[in-house]
Amino acid sequence: MSLSLQEELQVTLLDLTDDVKVELSELNQRKDNVTKGPDYKLFERGIMHAIIQGKRQMIDTLQNQLQRTETNQDITTLIQNTKQDLTTQLSQLHSEIPSNNTTNQTYYEEGLAVAQLYETQGKYYVIQVISDKIYTIQSEDKL
16 A cells, blocks of 8 residues: 555654654763863764754654645645755855854854754755655656
């Protein structure tokens, strides 16, 4: 029996949820990424945390939106619009990061931009997987 597009995407989102749980578990088990230095390890942990958080947020958002979306066309449009929004956001965030200013406020603002960048990259990863799944399903239907 063939699953509907919505059901296929829900299964994919459940798989992504499992992946996120594994990533978070692995991140929490790393001994070199606890609360003590070196600084670059703490920064690396923060980046990984932001990516995982972005993935989790996008999975939750898509699961909720898929429950309220009825037609395949609406689902496809939702995914395309979300992907475009995230692409625009990523481009904007990339442009905000490089700077040679040395004030504490500037470092803080750049740190926030970096955190938002990696969180958005996590979201984009999820939307890309879902977008690819839709493309695969639609390609199979045309055969």
